[in-house]
Amino acid sequence: MSESPTTDAAARAADRPLSPHILAWRWHVTMATSILHRLTGAALYVGALILVGWALALASGPDAYDLYAGALGSPLGLIVLIGLSLCLFFHLANGIRHLVWDFGRGFAPKTADATAWLVLAIAVAATVALWAWLLLRGGGA
């Protein structure tokens, strides 16, 4: 009984379940939050680098800091910051949802749907509240 490595590997690969392509699924809110969790996580990767840049600018002195804070306070910088805050609040709220799942709770379809919408609502509400707070205190970055 001999087995050639290549056909063996091919047979093994054929045995494995395939993940259906994304277009095979009807759009659903739980699917949207799952995708958004990855997208916002990747965006926050850049956000963390912006935070490190802030610390670096602060350590480099007043001129560098003013330049950096000025860039963040520019219209383009504010759009980026508002977007990142939305990503942060979503990823944070949905992360808590994931932690609850890790304890085996919240998997019932209706519960998962409801928490998905809740997480989206929290993300938008928290972002609006944060920037309202910042603007009411008089100005951006």
Add this chain to the structure above:
Amino acid sequence: MTGYRTPLGRVRGLGAAKSGVADFITQRVSGAALVILLLWGVYAAVCVARGGYEGATGWLHAPLNATGVVLIIAVAALHMQIGMREIILDYIARPATKAFLLVLNVFIAWGAGVVGVLAVLKVALGGAG
């Protein structure tokens, strides 16, 4: 069964070697820590937003504030490295590209983490102004 295949060849493709769970747990523990840290971090950002250079350095001179920012940078570097690795492993099929991106991810996460922590410490432990 013929005996010519190496142990590695026999088990390749059969699943994890029971060590993958460490990163799974690390990702959840760091995530839980970041929930607390970043709720404070958002409040901190509002406090520092308008103070300019003097305000920010003065704020970081408070040990508790510096501790919070160092923790955010360090834990975030850990969390984002594991998360980005998962994304790379899921979507990048070409072995060479995958290996390159995995190494780049480690370099960026560690580089950003160390640079960020050192920058905060320089300001926090430096003299006023």
